[in-house]
Amino acid sequence: MRSLTSIRPWYLGIVTPPLAVATTLAALLTLSPPASAAPAPDGPAVAAAPEAASDVVSGVASDADAAAAPDAAPADAVDSPAVLARAVQFKGAAFDTCQAPPLATMKAWRSSSYRGVGVYFGGRGRGCPNQQHLSRSWLASVDGMGWRVLPIFVGSQSPCVRSAAKRKVRMGSRSAAQGRTEGRQAADAAGKLGIRQGSALYLDMEAYDAGNAGCARTTLEFVRAWNREVRGQGFLPGFYSSAASGVRHMEQARRAGQSDLPSVMWFARWGSGSSLHGEPTLHADAWRPHRRIHQYAGNVTETHGGRRLVVDRNTVDAPVARFRP
Numbered sequence: 001m002r003s004l005t006s007i008r009p010w011y012l013g014i015v016t017p018p019l020a021v022a023t024t025l026a027a028l029l030t031l032s033p034p035a036s037a038a039p040a041p042d043g044p045a046v047a048a049a050p051e052a053a054s055d056v057v058s059g060v061a062s063d064a065d066a067a068a069a070p071d072a073a074p075a076d077a078v079d080s081p082a083v084l085a086r087a088v089q090f091k092g093a094a095f096d097t098c099q100a101p102p103l104a105t106m107k108a109w110r111s112s113s114y115r116g117v118g119v120y121f122g123g124r125g126r127g128c129p130n131q132q133h134l135s136r137s138w139l140a141s142v143d144g145m146g147w148r149v150l151p152i153f154v155g156s157q158s159p160c161v162r163s164a165a166k167r168k169v170r171m172g173s174r175s176a177a178q179g180r181t182e183g184r185q186a187a188d189a190a191g192k193l194g195i196r197q198g199s200a201l202y203l204d205m206e207a208y209d210a211g212n213a214g215c216a217r218t219t220l221e222f223v224r225a226w227n228r229e230v231r232g233q234g235f236l237p238g239f240y241s242s243a244a245s246g247v248r249h250m251e252q253a254r255r256a257g258q259s260d261l262p263s264v265m266w267f268a269r270w271g272s273g274s275s276l277h278g279e280p281t282l283h284a285d286a287w288r289p290h291r292r293i294h295q296y297a298g299n300v301t302e303t304h305g306g307r308r309l310v311v312d313r314n315t316v317d318a319p320v321a322r323f324r325p
Contacts, residue, residue, distance in 0.1 A: 078231065078259065078260070079231065079236060079263055080231070080234075083197065083198050083231075083234055083235070083236060084198075084236075085198075086196070086197065086198025086322060087198050087199075087200070087236060087319040087322070088148070088198070088199070088319060088320055088321070088322045089290050089317075089318070089319055089320070090115070090116055090148040090316055090317075090318065090319070090320045091290075091316060091317045092114075092115045092116060092148075092315075092316060093113050093114045093115065093116065093313070093314070093315060093316070094114060094115070094116025094117060094118060094148070094150060094293075094314045094315075094316045095114050095116075095117060095118065095302075095309070095311035095312060095313060095314065096117065096118025096119075096120075096150070096152065096295075096311065096312050096314065097118075097309050097310060097311045097312070098120065098127050098128040098310075099128045099131060099132060099133070100119050100120070100131050100132075100133045100134040100138065101133065101307075101309060102133055103133070103138065103141055103142070104307070105307040105309065106141075106142050106145060106147065107145060107305070108304060108305025108306060108307040109304045109305060109307060109309075110145060110146070110305070111304050111305045112302070112304040112305075115146065115147065115148060116147065116148040116149070116150060116314070116316050116320065117142065117147050117148070117149055117150065118149075118150040118152050118202075118312075118314070119134060119139070119149055119150065119151055119152060120134075120152045120153075120154060120204075121134065121151045121152065121153065121189055121190065121193055121195070122153045122154075122155075122185060122186055122189035122190070123153040123154035123155040123182070123185075123186070123204070124154075124155060124156065124169055125154040125155055125156065125157055125166055125169040125204070125206075126154040127154070127165070134193075135193070136192070136193050136194045139193055139194055139195070139321075139323065140194060140323065143321075143323045143324075148316075148320040148321070149195075149320055149321040149323075150200070150202060150293070150316070150318075150320055150321070151190055151193075151195055151199065151200070151201050151202060151321050152202045152204050152240065153182075153185075153186040153189070153201055153202065153203055153204065154204040155169075155182040155185070155186070155203065155204075155226070156169055156170065156171035156172075156178055156179075156182060156222065157169050157170050157171065157205065157206055157208070158170065158171065158205060158206075158208035158209075158215060158218070158219040158222075158246075159171060159208075159215045159218055159219070160208045160209040160212045160215035160219075161206050161207070161208045162206070162207045162208060162209065162245075163206050163207065166206050171218065171219070171222050173218070175218045175219070175221045175222035175225070176221045176222065176224070176225040177225070178222060178225075179221065179222035179223065179224070179225030179226040179229070180225045180226070180228070180229045181229075182226055182229075183225065183226040183227070183228070183229025183230045183232075183233070183237075184229050184233065186201050186203075186226070186230060186235075187201070187229070187230055187233035187234075187235055190235065190321075194323055195321045195322070195323065196321075196322045196323060196324075196325075197233070197234030197235060197322075198234065198235070198236070198322045199235055199236065199319070199320070199321040199322045200235065200236040200237075200238045200263070200264055200318065200319040200320060200321070201230055201235045201236070201237060201238060202238035202239065202240050202264070202266055203223065203226055203227075203237065203238065203239050203240065203262070204240045204241075205219070205223065205239065205240065205241045205246045206241070206242075206246075207241065207242035207244075207245045207246065208241075208245050208246060209245070210245045210246065210248060210249040216249060219246075219249070220249065220253060220258075223239065223250070223261075223262070224258075224259070224260035224261070225260075227239075227260050227261065227262060227263075228260050231263075236263045236264060236319055237262050237263055237264075238262055238263060238264035238265070238266055238293075238318070238319075239262035239264070239265060239266065240266035240267075240268070240293075240295075241266075241267070241268065242267075242268045242269070243267040243268060243269040243279060243280075243281050243282075244269075244281060247265060247267040247268075247279075247281055247282065248281040250262060250265065251281055251282050251283065251286060254283075254286060255283070262287075263291065263319075264287065264291045264292070264293070264318045264319060265282065265286070265287040265291060265292055265293070266292075266293035266294075266295065266314075266318075267279055267281070267282070267292070267293070267294055267295070268295040268298070269294070269295075269296065270295070270296060270297055270298055271296075271297070272296060273296065274294060274296045274313070274315045275294065275315070276292045276293075276294050276315055276317055277292075279294070289317075290317050290318060290319070291317075291318055292317055292318060293314055293315065293316045293317070293318050294314060294315045295312050295313070295314045296313055296314070296315065297312065297313040298312040298313070299312070300312070300313060
């Protein structure tokens with residue numbers, strides 16, 4: 001997720017491995033231990049240099065194999081019908097910005113075309129950890145103005161995260177346990193802010209070297225564990241990343257039939273138009289219907305109602321936060 005302190009998404013090419021290699025790697029997902037990484041620090045911080053790159057995305061089939069294979073079950077197949085019944089859907093334009101704006105700014109920005117706002121509600125990897133305005137009452141007031149809120153959790157990052165600003169918050173070698181713990185933290189933080197069950201909570205995983213087999217395996221284990229915990233707490237797990245790294249990685253895992261994947265996909269591809277569909281790394285039927293967000297521009301300065309913000313622009317057709325019974 002782009003914040004005031006972050007950098008532009010990386011769009012790496014991923015070389016397609018031969019069929020035999022990809023098939024072997026798919027089997028290794030459940031057999032191989034996670035790659036070793038430095039233990040994660042206790043508080044906010046950012047990682048050692050990325051590991052050496054490989055041409056293989058660990059534990060999932062290649063694009064070529066996936067194209068020939070039938071699609072796996074929809075990502076929301078494991079979501080509780082009760083949770084889905086409570087979900088609040090939003091379709092329209094949304095912005096996100098590092099610091100939750102003052103209520104006066106949110107009121108002024110009602111003059112814009114935006115009706116959704118991304119809010120960094122938790123996680124040790126946030127670019128703006130000290131939110132000056134974000135509170136239970138702030139969210140209630142924003143909801144009362146008619147805004148739809150997309151709650152964003154910036155937790156531990158991939159061992160091979162590319163942003164230098166995020167390397168001190170890399171996940172450790174016990175990534176599944178860490179993902180489970182941080183999923184519980186996300187659900188607890190959401191509840192304290194008045195975000196009710198049935199809401200979508202979005203995990204922000206900044207661009208990483210998904211071609212590094214060990215790193216990709218470790219990252220996927222964290223994401224799956226985070227998703228399981230968030231689902232178990234009654235929320236819908238969403239996932240944000242760059243289209244050519246984390247999003248491509250999740251799509252390959254989906255086509256390979258992997259379980260515990262995100263319910264909603266928030267992909268960052270700047271300068272490609274604002275459409276939700278036509279993203280080359282996603283199958284046309286993946287994460288549909290009402291399961292996509294496209295961040296199509298970042299670090300843009302806008303002024304509405306006399307109030308200026310630096311924001312990222314998003315097109316949304318997805319579940320958001322729920323505040324009312």
